[in-house]
Amino acid sequence: MRSLLSFVPGLGHAQHGRTGRGVILALVWLALLSVAVFGRARVAQAFSTPTPEEIRAGSVWSGPDAKAAVIVLYAGLVLIPVFSAWDCRRLRRGAPGRRVGESQWKAVYRRFGRNPVARTGLGLVLVLYAVALLAPLLAPHDPNAQVDIVETRYLAPGSVHVTDAGSRSFLLGTDKFGRDVLSRIIYGSRISLTIGFVAVGIAVTLGTLLGALAGYFGGKTDWLIMRFVDVLMAFPRIFLVLTLIAIYRPSIWLIVAVIGATAWMGVARIVRGQILSLKEQEFMQAARALGMPHARVILRHVLPNTISPVIVAASLMIGDVILTEATLSFLGLGVQPPTASWGNLINQGRDNLLGAWWIATFPGLAIVATVVSYNLLGDGLRDALDPRLKS
Amino acid sequence: MIRFVIRRILVSIPLIWALATLTFFIVRMAPGDPLAMYYNPEIDPSVMETLRVRLGLDQPIHVQYVKWLGALAQGELGVSFGRHRPVAEILAETIPNTLNLTIFSLALILVVGTAVGVVSAVRQYSLLDNVTTLSALFIYSMPGFWLGLMLIILFSLKLRWLPASGMESVNAEFLSAGARFLDHVRHLILPAFVLGIASAASVARYVRGSLLEVIRQDYVRTARAKGLSEGRVILRHALVNALIPVITLLGLYLPFLLSGAVVTETIFGWPGMGRLTINAIFQRDYPIVMATNLIAGVMVVAGNLLADVLYGVVDPRIRYE
Numbered sequence: 001m002r003s004l005l006s007f008v009p010g011l012g013h014a015q016h017g018r019t020g021r022g023v024i025l026a027l028v029w030l031a032l033l034s035v036a037v038f039g040r041a042r043v044a045q046a047f048s049t050p051t052p053e054e055i056r057a058g059s060v061w062s063g064p065d066a067k068a069a070v071i072v073l074y075a076g077l078v079l080i081p082v083f084s085a086w087d088c089r090r091l092r093r094g095a096p097g098r099r100v101g102e103s104q105w106k107a108v109y110r111r112f113g114r115n116p117v118a119r120t121g122l123g124l125v126l127v128l129y130a131v132a133l134l135a136p137l138l139a140p141h142d143p144n145a146q147v148d149i150v151e152t153r154y155l156a157p158g159s160v161h162v163t164d165a166g167s168r169s170f171l172l173g174t175d176k177f178g179r180d181v182l183s184r185i186i187y188g189s190r191i192s193l194t195i196g197f198v199a200v201g202i203a204v205t206l207g208t209l210l211g212a213l214a215g216y217f218g219g220k221t222d223w224l225i226m227r228f229v230d231v232l233m234a235f236p237r238i239f240l241v242l243t244l245i246a247i248y249r250p251s252i253w254l255i256v257a258v259i260g261a262t263a264w265m266g267v268a269r270i271v272r273g274q275i276l277s278l279k280e281q282e283f284m285q286a287a288r289a290l291g292m293p294h295a296r297v298i299l300r301h302v303l304p305n306t307i308s309p310v311i312v313a314a315s316l317m318i319g320d321v322i323l324t325e326a327t328l329s330f331l332g333l334g335v336q337p338p339t340a341s342w343g344n345l346i347n348q349g350r351d352n353l354l355g356a357w358w359i360a361t362f363p364g365l366a367i368v369a370t371v372v373s374y375n376l377l378g379d380g381l382r383d384a385l386d387p388r389l390k391s
Numbered sequence: 392m393i394r395f396v397i398r399r400i401l402v403s404i405p406l407i408w409a410l411a412t413l414t415f416f417i418v419r420m421a422p423g424d425p426l427a428m429y430y431n432p433e434i435d436p437s438v439m440e441t442l443r444v445r446l447g448l449d450q451p452i453h454v455q456y457v458k459w460l461g462a463l464a465q466g467e468l469g470v471s472f473g474r475h476r477p478v479a480e481i482l483a484e485t486i487p488n489t490l491n492l493t494i495f496s497l498a499l500i501l502v503v504g505t506a507v508g509v510v511s512a513v514r515q516y517s518l519l520d521n522v523t524t525l526s527a528l529f530i531y532s533m534p535g536f537w538l539g540l541m542l543i544i545l546f547s548l549k550l551r552w553l554p555a556s557g558m559e560s561v562n563a564e565f566l567s568a569g570a571r572f573l574d575h576v577r578h579l580i581l582p583a584f585v586l587g588i589a590s591a592a593s594v595a596r597y598v599r600g601s602l603l604e605v606i607r608q609d610y611v612r613t614a615r616a617k618g619l620s621e622g623r624v625i626l627r628h629a630l631v632n633a634l635i636p637v638i639t640l641l642g643l644y645l646p647f648l649l650s651g652a653v654v655t656e657t658i659f660g661w662p663g664m665g666r667l668t669i670n671a672i673f674q675r676d677y678p679i680v681m682a683t684n685l686i687a688g689v690m691v692v693a694g695n696l697l698a699d700v701l702y703g704v705v706d707p708r709i710r711y712e
Contacts, residue, residue: 231409234688234695238650239668243417243680246672323534327654330536331669346537353540354548361544364537371532 118380124373139183152178191341202260207267215275315378319371410688469678489663496587508598527592556660642698
């Protein structure tokens with residue numbers, strides 16, 4: 001019964017005598033789930049980056065179906081937490097207050113919330129993700145539509161192109177092939193944000209794992225792993241990344257894998273250092289003395305204590321990874337056109353720097369804004385998670 | 392001290408060996424035929440086989456590895472597939488250009504970074520300090536290639552003050568020595584600025600922090616109590632000590648600058664190692680890619696060594712056991 005209560009939406013409301021509310025909640029959930037299940041093809045379409053073949057075959061992502069699916073999904077994602085929070089607060093209002101001590105995460109949350117810089121960073125990052133996810137709704141044009149290339153190429157920002165079919169305005173101008181720069185920047189944000197997140201995920205996982213192994217077991221394992229770290233650190237990273245990517249054919253997943261696989265060394269050093277100092281503490285001896293297997297000691301007792309510096313390092317790394325991806329795409333070794341990414345948009349702008357300065361300028365501003373947001377968020381997280389590090 | 396340096400050099404040798412090995416296997420395990428560029432309907436397949444044998448590509452990978460390592464130990468870097476010239480010869484032409492750019496940039500980093508750092512430490516929390524803090528944030532977050540393009544648009548294309556690419560003007564050979572030097576410096580300004588600006592921002596942050604710490608110490612108060620002018624107290628007494636941690640950083644900026652040089656040289660058409668690497672990568676010219684990777688790695692190891700040694704030189708309190 002308890003497990004049912006926690007899984008079926010609305011059942012708890014019914015049990016507390018609020019059947020109407022419960023039924024509504026259950027229906028909303030049902031509607032959302034059915035959209036998610038039956039409309040998954042459309043949703044996937046709206047969220048995916050199309051292949052060059054799909055782009056040539058015609059517009060696939062800005063159809064009304066895809067837009068509707070995205071709207072429903074978004075409404076659900078935003079409305080349900082808001083409703084739950086409101087409901088919880090209402091239920092709690094009459095209940096007697098419980099007095100509990102402040103947990104570590106609560107303290108972090110409080111410090112983070114008090115820091116205006118951190119809040120700004122978080123807000124900006126959330127806005128950027130919203131833009132990336134809502135791209136089909138926000139982009140004024142199809143990012144790959146070329147319409148009448150003779151008339152619409154190299155239009156200056158703010159120009160309006162009038163035809164018999166109606167007028168099209170280009171807020172940030174058009175590129176060499178008459179495509180809308182603003183729409184391409186909006187769609188390009190998906191690449192940068194996805195790569196930033198996934199590559200950092202890979203780097204953090206690898207770094208934490210190897211750092212934990214090195215620090216926990218020490219001895220030969222430690223020596224081997226840390227010497228490997230030394231060797232990889234001795235390469236200027238871009239050389240390693242460029243070589244690896246150039247050898248294989250550039251694709252988005254290769255870029256993510258290579259950036260992730262060459263960025264983990266810092267995290268490994270941090271985790272190892274933390275574990276070396278943790279190893280001396282009594283709770284570790286206690287855990288071992290209780291006969292726990294190594295895996296359990298590492299996962300349950302060691303790693304949770306190393307998580308703060310890792311989160312800080314990761315959030316500061318995302319900006320760096322986004323810059324690396326942009327550099328690769330700029331050099332022509334990253335995301336390949338016609339798929340829009342900020343780096344290759346800037347590269348295309350090089351063809352006509354003097355005549356069409358807007359093509360290279362605006363994607364760069366988007367990169368700067370994104371990386372600044374992540375750096376602000378990272379600084380805020382550092383101040384909140386580890387007040388001793390505050391500069 | 393000398394024993395420490397020797398020991399550090401000895402420790403670096405296995406590191407460089409590991410670098411070389413990793414480079415070799417990354418490049419050689421790659422799919423794709425390095426001879427692909429020679430394939431041509433007019434070339435007889437038997438000639439291709441001869442070529443393969445001549446380049447040593449017919450042998451098993453471990454044999455190739457041992458041979459390559461042996462040659463490397465004698466300073467032999469092989470022959471470029473694409474340019475049919477010894478790699479060492481090509482590198483001898485390009486590395487000085489990269490060093491030229493990097494050293495100019497390093498000087499810029501040190502001078503600009505220190506000056507800005509000192510001013511923002513002396514006037515802590517002033518408008519200037521806040522502006523530099525904020526601009527440092529933006530400079531860190533800026534892709535170097537984009538900054539380069541923006542500067543080219545502004546200074547080269549619109550204002551026509553500085554040249555956009557190359558190391559010298561076309562007519563440089565006919566200029567007098569002084570004019571030729573000036574011409575070279577004009578070509579250096581934009582790339583060196585783009586390459587160094589991010590590091591300069593971080594040097595400024597370090598100098599500021601370190602100077603603020605030093606200023607609070609007793610001997611600075613003593614110097615002030617003696618009646619020394621504020622400028623002399625800051626520059627002669629405080630700054631010298633505040634620069635100690637910064638000096639050691641300079642060695643660590645080397646990998647950063649080398650990475651930056653890849654992009655900067657590509658944008659500004661600077662004939663250095665970075666552009667060479669990019670071109671070689673697009674042409675699958677493995678000997679050059681391996682050599683530049685290795686040299687970049689060796690430079691980083693040397694930079695770290697330099698940082699360690701400098702630390703002992705500028706701060707006698709540091710002892711090497």
